[in-house]
Amino acid sequence: MSALSVRGLGKRFGETTVLDGVSFSVEPGRVTSVIGPSGSGKSTLLRILTGELDPDAGSFEVDGAPVRNAQRPFAFMPQRDALLPWRRVLDNAALGLEMAGVPRRQARRRASELFDTFGIGGTERLWPRQLSGGMRQRVALLRTVVQERTMLLLDEPFGALDAITREQLQRWLLGIWERHRWSMLLITHDIREAVRLSDEVLVLSAKPARIIGRVRVDRAIPRGDGFVLDPEARRLEHELLKLLARAAPGPGATMMG
Structure with missing residues (x-):
């Protein structure tokens, strides 16, 4: 059974078809980009x-069950960390649990238990402005995973970071994933990041978007310093570059989310 199964998704905005029959699945405990x-x-999806x-x-279904409008069994991490400047770091990390109805004291306790695991122990009482960009992203990911949802949706989580910090957080995320084996759907514009973090990479065409390629990534590839x-x-990156060249919109094509 797939952790997430998407079947024939279509979406139009006026006369523009954005998604046209998009279908894919995410296997349990695997990462699909x-x-x-x-x-x-990608954002529309x-x-x-x-x-x-x-x-x-x-x-679409999660763990074999259809997802209704009122049900969203996902934990979602947007492109920006979206930390609230008037809440201390621990309160930001607990926010998703509080919004799900967990009492504030319990939510803070559950979030605080993960701070050392996420490499941010000692920052609980700080304000978001006192953290580096990389540390803020760790808080945002902790806020996402502490909700203990079936699926994690990550929308270019490291896209706003400098290259060195992004590479460090990719390695860190891999280490965390090895321990927890979450099911994840990752949206990214970075081919190297997709290969490094994923078990499978899906390539969308330009609008109307269809999946034009699926590239499996062998976990035997070193994901650390030797990557x-x-x-x-390198071969997989080259294959994805060729698929993206095919996917690119033609002259005069309109661009929207």
């Missing part, structure tokens, strides 16, 4: 999964 040209519909938008066609020099990783 979605890449595609700018404006190909996530907005449907999180309930912000309704699809015009298709459906950049591994020939298989």
Whole structure:
């Protein structure tokens, strides 16, 4: 049974078809990435999964059960950390639990238990402005995973960081994933990040978006310091570049989420 199964999703905005029959699945305990040209519909896909938008066609299931409008068994991490500046770090980390109805004291206790695991122990009483960009992203991911949902949806979680910090957090996320084996759907524009973090990479075409390629990534590829020099990783990146070249919109194509 798939952790997430998406079947024939379609979405139109006026006369523009953004998603056209998008189907894929995420296996339990695996990481699937979605890449595609700018404006190909990656954000639209996530907005449907999180309930912000309704699809015009298709459906999706989590653990074999249809997802209704009022049910969203996902934990979602947006592009920006979205930490509230008037809440201390621990209160930010507990926010998702509080919004789910967990009493504040219990939510704070559950979040605080993960601070050392996420490498942010000692920051609980700080304000978000006192943290580096990388530390803020760790808090945001903790806030996401502490909700203990079936699926994690990550929308370019490291896209706003500098290259060195992004590479450090990719390695850190891999280490955390090895211990917890979450099921994750990752939206990214970074081919190297997709190969490094994923078990499978899906390539969306330009609008109307369809999946035009699926690339499996062998977990035997070193994901640590040897990753950049591994020939298989380079081969997969080259394969994805070729698929993206095919996916790119033609001259005059319109670009939207």
